Amino acid sequence: MSICILSIGSELLEGSVIDSNSAFIANNLKRWGGKVELIRMVSDNKDEIVSLFQKYSKKFDIILTTGGLGPTFDDITAECLAESAGLSLELNEKAYNHMASCLNRAGVTIRQEHKHQSMLPATCRLFNNNVGTAMGFSVSLNKADIICMPGVPLEMKDMFIKEVLPFIVGKLGLKEQSYIDLHFLSIAESDIDVFIRSLNISNEVQCIINAGKGQVVVKLRGENKELVEDYALKIEKAFPKNFIGRGDILPAEYLVNLLKEKGKTISFAESCTGGMLSEMVTDISGASSVFYGSVVSYDNSIKENVLHVSADILNTFGAVSEECAHAMAEGVKKLMNTDYAISITGIAGPTGGTKDKPVGLVYIGVTDGENTKVYKNIFNGSRQQVRLRSATKALQLIIDFISNK
């Protein structure tokens, strides 16, 4: 069984759009043991598309295309497919009615171009589009089923998961892989690696370790559900203090869950991160029960007047100092009356660095009112990277701080 993806659209070859569809499709097929062998961008060129359909349909069992299903003149996927397979192009009544009812609901008048969108190869199979106007369709040619989906990611994703994937799974007889991602914080990749090696993991299970953004992720995959689950449990249990969850859990989500579990609240004082840490935490639905708020104290006057950092500290040690981070954390905790607080103050760059206080120097404070700890960090990278690393590190530090109590 072999699968290929063609992303259709001249804009992809001009670099004005990044193709995220192919990765989504490939990733979801992989969860069913389906392997994509070719991904290729194709411009809106009829001769090229027709010749690729004819050539690849002799080589692949499944050809998936995205793009070129819309109402404008450069949407030619259906036309190319009909020509490749020697089929006529006909107004497909079901596709037309679907489109018409979508447009009616939105109060759009149907124009001639819209009809063009419903001209599909005769005898094609249809795939529903719950999100947009253009239905998907497929035709058999040589050994392949050529399945055409819209290019709009939201529409494609919904159609692929609900309609196309089940069709492919049935045709190729794919089996769902057990697929577990384990997330760990504040531990070295090598420590987990040593433990995993000691398990002598069976060839039936694939195990990958990825590190980045302060997290280590162990990925386990295989057809044998029990075996994958068995290894997952062993690895989780070996590092109980570092394990934060399965799936796509983010440190911010873990922090929110941890605080909920303990019935505690938190607030932040952010300087160089300018609200990024707050943004990360409030991105988690339900954060409102534990996150009270924050002060973005960009100007020193705000540190002094709102967070009550003393003028003495600001004059003697400066805004980017251990002392200031200490006072900011305690200041915001008091102001917002929370159980915990975090402070971040540093130099994100690209300007503003000195020899003593270089770009990337960031102090992060954590407090529970009784104890306040400040950590000095020097982060590499661009302004945006320094900010991101600061916010992520702060999450990691507060999780450690709360967990070790």
Next chain:
Amino acid sequence: MSICILSIGSELLEGSVIDSNSAFIANNLKRWGGKVELIRMVSDNKDEIVSLFQKYSKKFDIILTTGGLGPTFDDITAECLAESAGLSLELNEKAYNHMASCLNRAGVTIRQEHKHQSMLPATCRLFNNNVGTAMGFSVSLNKADIICMPGVPLEMKDMFIKEVLPFIVGKLGLKEQSYIDLHFLSIAESDIDVFIRSLNISNEVQCIINAGKGQVVVKLRGENKELVEDYALKIEKAFPKNFIGRGDILPAEYLVNLLKEKGKTISFAESCTGGMLSEMVTDISGASSVFYGSVVSYDNSIKENVLHVSADILNTFGAVSEECAHAMAEGVKKLMNTDYAISITGIAGPTGGTKDKPVGLVYIGVTDGENTKVYKNIFNGSRQQVRLRSATKALQLIIDFISNK
């Protein structure tokens, strides 16, 4: 002159990584009139890569590859290139020394795998890497130059712009296209469209209008610099109140520039956006001279105790109300002692909506102390989309508010 891009890495065909490199390369080549004819993902498979190098080198003038230059066993681009061209693989002293000095600086001990990374085709041309350890390299084969770059986007981008693009421009004799993007706020796409049609733009100049995120962008491209500039000026001048700048200017950048120009300061009170607006503005280097700070008042206690929204307003109208947005804007302006202030309060979802106050309902307030205006919005989309649309709309509203004074 024909160009092709091969993105090398099994992770691309497994969908665990989205290829953003190809779009970056294609987009930059387009600015020099260079057209990419093929973009293809290739797995770490020696036979496949070698056969593609041999086949495509007869068809294309330039083959660009990204990925597979690192120190691990699955980094095989150099080996494949040597084999395709019938060259031996040798330790490249210059590439090795570059790598060694990078690793020394980072305090990393050089291991055997690292040497593997500097085994390059004999007689290859080198391209400097200012950001990472792996230098780029190229070899001539048949009619093509095959140019291999790292897959890490930061490294690839730097190398492409500084080293590879000038080489391609020289080889293919490309000419820089005049390339102007005009950004407009608070205007309908159709109003600009009508004006542009009236200009009867010459065939020498390509003109595209894109709308989204509250902005309209008019893109003008062509070889004839004077002509492109001439149209740009006409279009800018037709909408002086809406034009915010050329290039990749963001509304947040425009706001910072506008405030700097007027010598004024600003602060924010954010509820549902949770710091996103502050994060956008502080992402602009130099924002500190006009942005004092903000209060993320997620919990009602913060609205009451820090921003001094009266308990009466919170109890009678609720936190998501015109009255609350009004009081939040005035409260933060007073607290932070700035010339202007913005407030945002709403329901980002996915839960928390009611019939009267549905998910997506967001009140945005702007004030200069004398006048306070509150705008009611209902945004569609996911939690993250509602938040993003709220923050972007707030920028647009305050820009209008300040500009119309």
